[in-house]
Amino acid sequence: MVSIKDVAREANVSTATVSRVINRQSNTSSAVTTAVHQAIAKLGYKTSSNKHSAGLIGVMVSDVSEPFFGQIIKGVENVARQNDKRLLVLSSQYSADTERQTIKQLLNHCDHAIVHTKWLTDDELIEYARQMPGLILINRYIKSIRHRCIALDNVHGGYIATRHLLNKGHRNIGYLCSEQNIDDATHRLMGYKQALMEFGLDIDEQFISLCYPSEEGGRLGTYNLLAKKLPLTAIVTYNDIMAAGALAALAENGIKCPDDISVVGFDDLIIAGYLNPKLSTVRYPAAAMAEQAARLSLKLTDQGESGQSSFISEHILIPSFVERNSTSVCTSQTPVVF
């Protein structure tokens, strides 16, 4: 167990100085402060090294009040309960700065951490992972630390969503894509394109509408598709919230779903079952993913780095399709007009 003493030796200062730096109490020269911080990072020192604050599993998500993240927290909590650990929950509020600051808190106080990050770079995360053997990235894939990543196969998700419609005879399928430049968005879109190509269809960029991933964004994106007078019979969306916007836009224009246009979502949020019509969607097994992440974190720290080779080196979950009432067989007589 690395103590404040080791850090002091590493940084060539006294233990008192290290203590001061950690607690930001008295003034410390910036040279010494950075030296201490470097030593802490190098040795992986934790304030939680005393027995009682140990056994903490940290969770970082964007917003605790979002149902999707609620499921993640619940998954981790299940494992924590089973293993007599406690749960430290922090949210990063959708900003890179807070994400960074929050991860550092977790590094300091926890033995384990399940982290959902959208805005930090691969390099930065690799460094954090090095400092904490029990750090697991959720919904993210970084090749060099792939044994520490648990992610959903978003390409496959986009693929099965689109294939479901293709199997029902749809050939003119629009896509409401998130305008955010993150892997989730590009991967799901990739799956959409893959399915079309597999059915021998060309990809027409006109059928793809970029918009903000909110209900209003989904509504606007749908308006844009409709305005182009495309022979649309179905729409695949980036997520359920956008699908809700799409349903609203269709209803406002007297277009019936699924009779005239089918819609599929992504995530299977609680609201999916309450929309009208009930939304067919791709199920994102968030709680299961979080449980797996938590178990992996415990394993990695129990057995230490030595045990790593014995584990599966990749953890990619496969989403499944949930059929409800927003999709139906394509009955449109419109000829395919690309």
Next chain:
Amino acid sequence: MVSIKDVAREANVSTATVSRVINRQSNTSSAVTTAVHQAIAKLGYKTSSNKHSAGLIGVMVSDVSEPFFGQIIKGVENVARQNDKRLLVLSSQYSADTERQTIKQLLNHCDHAIVHTKWLTDDELIEYARQMPGLILINRYIKSIRHRCIALDNVHGGYIATRHLLNKGHRNIGYLCSEQNIDDATHRLMGYKQALMEFGLDIDEQFISLCYPSEEGGRLGTYNLLAKKLPLTAIVTYNDIMAAGALAALAENGIKCPDDISVVGFDDLIIAGYLNPKLSTVRYPAAAMAEQAARLSLKLTDQGESGQSSFISEHILIPSFVERNSTSVCTSQTPVVF
């Protein structure tokens, strides 16, 4: 700050023994063990007394993954962030035993705790509150520790839900009540009755249907009301989930909402805005309530018990009404038939 030494003196044992009891390490005689536990309870000793694990705010809710509780956690987290505290989240899984066990964990590890409990008795909670000056009960009112309780005025909530309908001309208003025997349920029903009486109407128990507070429960309760062939023009429900069930039951029977029957919910969950029609409901300001609770907890421990007299002695929040599309002016020609 009460230390292991104080506990040892109180229990007439050595500090070593107390340490052993706390950490369940070596064997300790049951007599000594219970003596130590009693001393701990009496003095309110915390293992978190060392600086680093301090500054923890504990939150207990039934289920972290429920959106309603997510809002509560978020509210507490906001305050925690502003005050440089961390958040320990535990869920009690809807059982009295887990609630008890969870609260004890919080007593041991936190300086502050925001607790939502459904199943523990007033007496038990009063005892816990005594042991921890920073314990705040949310959504609960116990008279002798009312300065530690933050609750919603559920009577008023049921009242404004019903009054909204009365103002729109409805006179035959059903009520879908939760069959759970908790204050929330009886208070909301009380508000319903109050509003009817204020409008000079008699209360007919036939219009009140007891059912489980779930979507399926709401559906069944609505069937039961319909089966009685009452001249119903509106339904007030215990919560939004039941209202969703009511809307489904009406739609299945070809009864239009709000044209034939108006429906109001309670809580204003996320789903309320996604239902068809969008649900008019009573807004439960969960996040604001949690923020207030967290701030109160910090205040109480900062100033110690001495400062209590200077605070407001009661913290009752007033809900407001959110009108959407599930309620309309009563157009029914049916004569009032009680």
Next chain:
DNA sequence: CTGTTAGCGCTTTCAA
């Protein structure tokens, strides 16, 4: 601003 030193809370060792 920093190191020395004393001290605190807690755990562990050792002897009974």
Next chain:
DNA sequence: TTGAAAGCGCTAACAG
């Protein structure tokens, strides 16, 4: 099984 006492990790007081 228990207490006395030593030891550990950290903080606080003081001196320079």
